[in-house]
Amino acid sequence: MKPYDYLIVGAGLYGAVCARELTDAGKTCLVIDKREHIAGNAYTERVEGIHVHRYGAHIFHTNNSEVWDYVQRFAVFNRFINTPVANWKGEIYSLPFNMYTFRQMWGVETPEEASAKIEEQRKAAGITEPKNLEEQALSLVGRDIYEKLIKGYTEKQWGRPCDQLPAFIIRRLPVRYTFDNNYFDALYQGIPVGGYTKMVAGMLDGIEVRLGEDYLAGKAKWDGMAERVIYTGPIDAYFGYCLGSLEYRSVRFETEALDSPDFQGNAVVNYTDAETPWTRIIEHKWFEFGKDENGNDLPKTVISREYSSEWKPGDEPYYPVNDEKNGRLYAEYRKLADREQKVVFGGRLGEYRYYDMDQVIAAALNMIKGL
Numbered sequence: 339m340k341p342y343d344y345l346i347v348g349a350g351l352y353g354a355v356c357a358r359e360l361t362d363a364g365k366t367c368l369v370i371d372k373r374e375h376i377a378g379n380a381y382t383e384r385v386e387g388i389h390v391h392r393y394g395a396h397i398f399h400t401n402n403s404e405v406w407d408y409v410q411r412f413a414v415f416n417r418f419i420n421t422p423v424a425n426w427k428g429e430i431y432s433l434p435f436n437m438y439t440f441r442q443m444w445g446v447e448t449p450e451e452a453s454a455k456i457e458e459q460r461k462a463a464g465i466t467e468p469k470n471l472e473e474q475a476l477s478l479v480g481r482d483i484y485e486k487l488i489k490g491y492t493e494k495q496w497g498r499p500c501d502q503l504p505a506f507i508i509r510r511l512p513v514r515y516t517f518d519n520n521y522f523d524a525l526y527q528g529i530p531v532g533g534y535t536k537m538v539a540g541m542l543d544g545i546e547v548r549l550g551e552d553y554l555a556g557k558a559k560w561d562g563m564a565e566r567v568i569y570t571g572p573i574d575a576y577f578g579y580c581l582g583s584l585e586y587r588s589v590r591f592e593t594e595a596l597d598s599p600d601f602q603g604n605a606v607v608n609y610t611d612a613e614t615p616w617t618r619i620i621e622h623k624w625f626e627f628g629k630d631e632n633g634n635d636l637p638k639t640v641i642s643r644e645y646s647s648e649w650k651p652g653d654e655p656y657y658p659v660n661d662e663k664n665g666r667l668y669a670e671y672r673k674l675a676d677r678e679q680k681v682v683f684g685g686r687l688g689e690y691r692y693y694d695m696d697q698v699i700a701a702a703l704n705m706i707k708g709l
Contacts, residue, residue, distance in 0.1 A: 340565050342368045347553045347560075348570030350378020351695060352685035354541040355408075355702035356568050360709075361545050368563060369542065370551040372571075375535070376542060379656075380695065382533030386595050386638045387630050388623045389533035393654070394589060394644060395606060395620045396534060399524035400696030406526040408699060412540035415528035418625055420521040422606035425614075426486045432519045433608065434512040435483060443482055449515035456480050456513070471503035478511045490612035495646045496587065504661060529625045570685035572655060573671045579651075581670050584690055586655035592616075593642040599628075601641050616643040658690050682709075 344360055346353045349371035357367045375381050379393040397420045400406055409415070424431040432438035440452035459480020468474035471492065475484045488511075489500055496503055512523075520527075530537040553560050554575060561567060569576060574584045605624035609616055620642045628636055649655055658664065668690045675683045684705055686693045693701065 340563055342366045342564040344368070344566050344568060345370070345553075345560055345564035346568045346570075347371075348378065348568075348685065349373075349376040349538070349542065349547055349549070350570060350685065351380060351538065351698045352570050352688075352702045353378075353568065354538045355699050356684070356706055357545050358541045359703065359706040363706075367545055369545060369547045370553060370560065371547070371549050372552045374550050376547060376549070377535045377538040379654075380534040380538070382535045384533070385593075385622075385640050387636050388638075388640050389626065390593065390622045390640050390642070391534075391620065391625070392591070392593075394591065394642075394656075395625075396695060397522070397527070397529065397625075398695055399522040399527040400694075401525045402696055402700055403525075404703070405696045405699050408703070409530075409537065413530035413532070413537035415526075416531055416626060418529045418605075418627070419527060420606065421519045421604070422521055422608055422618075423604055424487050424491075424608045424610045426490070426610045427613075429486070431487060433487075434514065434519070434521055435479065435487070436514040436519050437517045438519055439483075439487075443486070452515055456483075468505045470501045470505055471507050472500035474505035474508055475500070475511065478508070479513060487610050489610075490614075491608055491610040491617060493612060494615075494617050497646065497648050531626070532631070565680070567681045569681055569683050570688045572687045573668070573675060573683055573690055576681075576683070577671060577674055581674075582667060583651065584667055584671070585659040585664050586649035586653075587657040587659065588647045588649040588653040589656050590645040590647055591642045592645070593640065595638055595640045598639055599635065599637055601639050616645050618644050620644065655687060658686075658692060660691070664690070 343365040344367045346357050346367055346369045349369050353369055357369050360367050380396045381392050382389040383392055397418065398409065398415065422433045424433050431442050437449065437452060440446050444455050446452045446455060456479055459482060460477060463476040463480060465473045465477040468477050475488050492500055553571065601621050602619060605621055606618060608618045622640050623636050630636055682705065683689060684701065685698060
């Protein structure tokens with residue numbers, strides 16, 4: 339008999355939900371993670387009394403009431419609403435594209451005027467069958483919004499010109515003819531009070547967790563400890579990159595604490611011009627309204643500049659490059675994974691797909707139901 343029913347590789351959201359559900363069902367679980375902390379990319383750490391999102395902004399939003407009820411078992415959520423702004427060469431625009439944006443861009447005052455302006459520019463572009471991302475954007479919102487709010491940001495994010503990116507990356511663009519700048523059109527939204535690390539710690543309460551442990555470096559040993567494995571790492575790494583490496587975009591962060599109560603007056607500011615090297619700046623204190631647990635104003639602030647970069651082995655993989663080439667390669671790895679009868683591949687890296695946090699939790703819950 340092996341000492342555990344399940345070995346769970348990865349202490350992020352997917353792994354934590356699996357561990358909680360299996361433990362509550364009477365199974366014995368061991369969770370390991372290569373990092374020295376739990377919560378995966380949602381990890382938050384306390385700096386100057388502020389819960390800093392070390393791996394980029396994570397804002398919980400969902401329309402799934404089952405998922406919302408589930409996470410509230412482990413955290414109290416505040417009422418944070420994501421209202422980012424764009425900075426294009428010092429000009430400030432509201433996001434997503436809404437009547438504030440159109441007034442700032444063109445001086446229009448009514449939805450009818452804004453709609454007519456966009457339609458005029460769409461017709462001027464004359465694109466009926468977009469062949470790339472640039473043509474897709476022009477066909478959806480016209481040249482002004484594309485040039486100021488899409489082009490530079492997208493090219494920094496993906497590391498290549500918009501006319502060399504596939505059109506499907508932006509199948510649609512959010513255009514609202516209302517003064518509504520709530521970025522997420524979700525029924526439930528917020529940030530866990532005390533940070534995501536506290537929430538995931540609640541999920542893992544009473545479950546054995548070992549950090550700083552590399553599953554692939556000692557695979558035979560770890561496999562011998564459990565009847566089944568739930569693996570949330572990169573699927574190509576599991577198979578030793580035998581078919582080649584799947585591609586990702588990575589992100590580099592420059593985080594600093596400032597002896598000032600306010601840097602930019604908003605949690606998220608996107609820099610949409612090509613000349614600014616970073617894609618956005620996060621000011622973490624505003625995710626919790628600039629206050630500590632006792633409701634006192636925090637005297638300092640912490641900001642993170644985000645730089646998008648090409649991924650290479652050894653970097654942290656963030657966004658799968660879901661083009662046709664990588665789709666075909668993942669399908670081949672998926673065939674190999676299907677032959678691993680005692681291993682479940684799950685999560686963002688195990689399934690090579692972009693997941694919002696609520697989708698990760700829903701996928702984990704659904705997978706457990708099928709075991």
